[in-house]
Structures are given as C-alpha cells and as structure tokens.
Amino acid sequence: MQTIRRETDVPVRNKCDVLVIGAGPAGVGAAISAARSGARVTLVEYGGKLGGLWTLGLLCPLFDNRFHEGLNKEFREKLEERNAWGGLWKISFDPTQMAMLLDEYALAHNLDVMLYTMACDPILEDGVIKGVIVQNKSGAQAVMAKVVIDCSGDGDIAARAGAPFEVGRPDDGVYQPMTMMFRIGGLCEEYSEDDIISWYRAIEAAVADKEKLLADIPFNHPALIRLPRRGEALIQWTHIHKRFGADGDDHSCATFEGRAQIRKAMEYFKLIKDTVGEVYLLELPSVIGVRETRRITGEYIISDEDVKNGVKFPDNICNVRFGVDIHEPDKPRQTCWQHPGFDIPFRSLVPLKVNNLLTAGRCISGSYVAHAAYRVTGDCLAMGEGAGAAAAEAISRNIGVRELAKIRMSRVISTCEKAGN
Numbered sequence: 001m002q003t004i005r006r007e008t009d010v011p012v013r014n015k016c017d018v019l020v021i022g023a024g025p026a027g028v029g030a031a032i033s034a035a036r037s038g039a040r041v042t043l044v045e046y047g048g049k050l051g052g053l054w055t056l057g058l059l060c061p062l063f064d065n066r067f068h069e070g071l072n073k074e075f076r077e078k079l080e081e082r083n084a085w086g087g088l089w090k091i092s093f094d095p096t097q098m099a100m101l102l103d104e105y106a107l108a109h110n111l112d113v114m115l116y117t118m119a120c121d122p123i124l125e126d127g128v129i130k131g132v133i134v135q136n137k138s139g140a141q142a143v144m145a146k147v148v149i150d151c152s153g154d155g156d157i158a159a160r161a162g163a164p165f166e167v168g169r170p171d172d173g174v175y176q177p178m179t180m181m182f183r184i185g186g187l188c189e190e191y192s193e194d195d196i197i198s199w200y201r202a203i204e205a206a207v208a209d210k211e212k213l214l215a216d217i218p219f220n221h222p223a224l225i226r227l228p229r230r231g232e233a234l235i236q237w238t239h240i241h242k243r244f245g246a247d248g249d250d251h252s253c254a255t256f257e258g259r260a261q262i263r264k265a266m267e268y269f270k271l272i273k274d275t276v277g278e279v280y281l282l283e284l285p286s287v288i289g290v291r292e293t294r295r296i297t298g299e300y301i302i303s304d305e306d307v308k309n310g311v312k313f314p315d316n317i318c319n320v321r322f323g324v325d326i327h328e329p330d331k332p333r334q335t336c337w338q339h340p341g342f343d344i345p346f347r348s349l350v351p352l353k354v355n356n357l358l359t360a361g362r363c364i365s366g367s368y369v370a371h372a373a374y375r376v377t378g379d380c381l382a383m384g385e386g387a388g389a390a391a392a393e394a395i396s397r398n399i400g401v402r403e404l405a406k407i408r409m410s411r412v413i414s415t416c417e418k419a420g421n
C-alpha cells in the first residue's frame with residue numbers, strides 16, 4: 001500500500017487519571033467504577049450516545065444481569081422505576097431510556113465525556129502507554145492518562161500499541177457474523193411476550209422458496225425481542241458474514257448490507273400479518289452489531305477447558321453464566337451449549353507487552369469459545385467495573401496494573417500457604 005508521512009504537533013487537551021476508550025457496557029462500567037474509586041476519568045466515545053451496542057446498536061436483553069450485583073443491579077432497578085425494564089424474559093429494556101439513564105450517571109459521576117470522538121493512536125514511552133491521540137471536530141488532540149482502559153470492543157488502542165491479539169476460530173481464523181438490529185412497532189397484543197421464534201416459522205410456512213429466504217437473509221434462528229412498551233420489539237435476524245468489524249471498509253459495506261437485509265425483512269413481515277399484526281419499521285440502529293473482532297492476549301488466556309470445567313480463579317472479577325453462543329461464521333445457524341459457570345481472572349484484562357493498559361468487554365483475552373460466552377453485556381459491564389476499580393487502585397498505590405495483577409495473585413498464594421493448602 002502506498003503511504004505518506006505525517007508529522008504534526010498535537011495539542012494536549014487534558015491529563016486525567018484513567019482514560020476509558022469506548023462507552024459500551026464495559027466502558028461505562030469502567031468509567032463509573034474508576035470515578036467511584038476517586039479517579040479523574042475521561043471517557044472517549046465515537047458515537048453520540050453512551051451505551052455502545054445497548055443504545056447505538058439497539059440491543060437487549062441484558063444477559064447475565066441477574067447474576068451480578070453492582071451496576072447490573074443498579075441499572076435494572078433504575079430502569080424498572082421508569083417502566084423501561086421487562087419485555088422478553090423480563091430482562092429486556094428500552095434502549096432510549098438506557099441512553100437517558102447513562103447520561104445521568106455520567107453527570108452524577110463527573111465524568112469528562114468526549115462524544116463524537118475517535119481514539120486513534122496510543123502515545124507510548126518505553127512500552128508504557130502515556131495517553132491517546134483522539135480526533136474529533138476540533139481536530140487531533142492528546143489525552144494523557146496514568147492508566148488507559150481499552151473498552152472499544154475491537155481493542156483498537158491495545159492492538160495499535162503493539163499488544164498481541166487473536167482473531168476468529170483457531171483452525172481457520174474466521175469469526176462470527178455481524179447483525180444489524182431493528183425496532184418494529186405495531187406488533188399485535190396477542191403475540192406472546194416470550195415467544196422469540198414462531199413469527200419466523202410462520203414466514204417459513206408462508207414462502208414457497210426456502211432457499212430464496214435464506215439467500216435474502218442468511219440466518220434461520222432469528223429472534224423477536226419484546227420490549228417493555230407494548231407493540232414494540234427488536235428483531236435480530238440479519239446476518240452479514242465474512243466482513244471484519246475492525247476493518248473500515250468492511251465495516252461500512254456490512255452496514256449497507258445490513259440495511260438491505262432489513263428492507264427484505266420488512267417485506268417478509270407483510271406475509272405474516274395474521275401472526276404479528278401490521279408491523280412497521282420504527283427505528284434503525286446508529287451502528288451495526290459486531291460480534292467478534294480482536295481478542296487482546298493478556299497475562300492469562302481463558303481456555304476452552306476453563307469454560308467446560310467451570311474454572312474458578314482467585315483473582316476473579318466476573319463469573320460468567322451465559323452459555324456459549326456461536327453464530328456460525330459460515331452457516332446460517334447458531335451453536336449453543338451450557339457450561340457450569342466460569343471465572344474471568346483480572347490477569348486476562350492485562351495485555352502483554354504494553355504497560356499501564358487494561359482491556360474490558362468483548363476484546364479481553366480468551367479463546368474463540370470463551371469469548372462466545374463472556375461477550376454478553378451483563379458480563380462486559382461487570383468486567384468494566386472490575387477494570388475501573390483496579391485502575392484506580394493501581395494509581396492510588398503508585399504501581400502499574402501488571403504489578404497489581406501480580407500482587408493480587410501473590411496475596412492469594414500467601415493466604416493459601418498460611419492456611420496450609
């Protein structure tokens with residue numbers, strides 16, 4: 001590829017304690033928990049709302065929510081008070097109300113939020129991350145920080161800082177497809193709250209040409225997710241295969257493909273008026289849903305065996321209960337299976353090779369299979385909380401986050417030794 005050289009001075013916008021990249025479930029968890037632990041936090045988000053896929057991507061239910069205390073419980077209770085919680089399996093929420101709630105949390109915790117801002121390049125000194133160059137309508141600026149937490153989903157900053165990473169299935173490197181969600185209105189009262197699939201079976205029964213159905217929208221186990229407000233649902237149906245969410249051109253093309261599939265979906269809904277009512281397209285998301293890109297390799301990689309055996313770790317920050325859920329990279333179906341529940345150790349949030357950097361959310365260090373379970377939003381939120389608190393602790397003790405990880409482990413080992421285990 002042809003390149004050009006660019007060297008410019010960049011103004012320093014601010015210096016903070018903890019810089020969080022991305023305001024999805026992991027990022028809001030990290031920012032709020034770091035602020036609650038006394039850190040000055042800057043939160044950089046390239047969309048115009050907080051919440052990541054919850055709000056920009058129109059995505060719920062909030063899986064694994066009920067297994068965690070902390071912000072999972074707080075958000076659920078606040079949304080319940082606003083009649084914005086319920087719907088499918090009583091764990092779904094209104095994305096608009098979630099966006100409003102997260103704004104209130106940002107204000108209440110004095111977060112320095114930069115919306116419409118892309119985190120572009122890490123600022124490194126001798127393998128230590130010192131800040132990040134961000135870009136927005138003001139141009140390029142530097143945000144300096146004692147600890148950076150990459151919650152971008154794609155591990156953009158960690159990868160550019162030189163942290164190693166893995167992508168996709170171990171044998172061929174392919175990854176789960178993207179999905180563009182959409183919100184429908186006009187769903188008939190009789191459609192049952194927890195019935196995710198019978199509308200699709202009705203479409204299958206109504207169309208003569210099943211191959212065309214799958215060619216138009218290549219997924220045969222879609223979901224209708226009833227929202228708390230009657231008559232509204234999110235539809236998870238479109239599938240865009242073999243486009244990489246961390247590649248700019250692929251990401252853009254997939255977005256067009258997603259909306260093209262939604263156009264076809266709305267035509268299919270007309271065939272099943274008797275089952276669902278005269279539904280209409282109420283809202284498109286601001287972003288396409290990306291399931292899987294980089295998994296940043298950390299001090300520990302959560303393995304397939306860990307998942308199968310329900311491993312417990314002494315430096316656990318989040319116990320994952322949600323089952324493995326793989327939207328197959330090259331088939332129109334899903335593979336799901338349960339496990340006993342496994343821990344995420346703090347070490348899997350500490351990337352190799354770069355110091356004072358953490359990850360949280362779907363880009364942490366785990367296998368293809370482990371990722372397919374811990375990627376759900378209740379776990380990403382809990383991981384973010386763990387990362388934010390750890391960043392603040394490292395700063396207050398004047399040590400690096402890798403050293404903190406070692407101290408956490410050695411503390412556990414010495415306690416075990418004292419106990420004679």
Ligand SMILES: Cc1cc2nc3c(=O)[nH]c(=O)nc-3n(C[C@H](O)[C@H](O)[C@H](O)COP(=O)(O)OP(=O)(O)OC[C@H]3O[C@@H](n4cnc5c(N)ncnc54)[C@H](O)[C@@H]3O)c2cc1C
Binds near residue numbers: 153
């Ligand atoms: C179609 C689909 C359906 C799903 N269904 C469910 C479900 O029903 N329930 C569930 O719990 N989970 C579900 N998941 C999984 C879940 O939504 C994601 O794995 C989860 O949102 C990941 O959280 P995160 O905080 O790591 O990333 P994200 O939610 O992706 O948030 C990342 C944030 O970072 C921002 N960002 C990215 N790069 C940059 C950058 N360089 N600079 C600045 N900002 C940046 C993005 O704008 C975004 O706001 C689904 C996923 C998909 C794709």
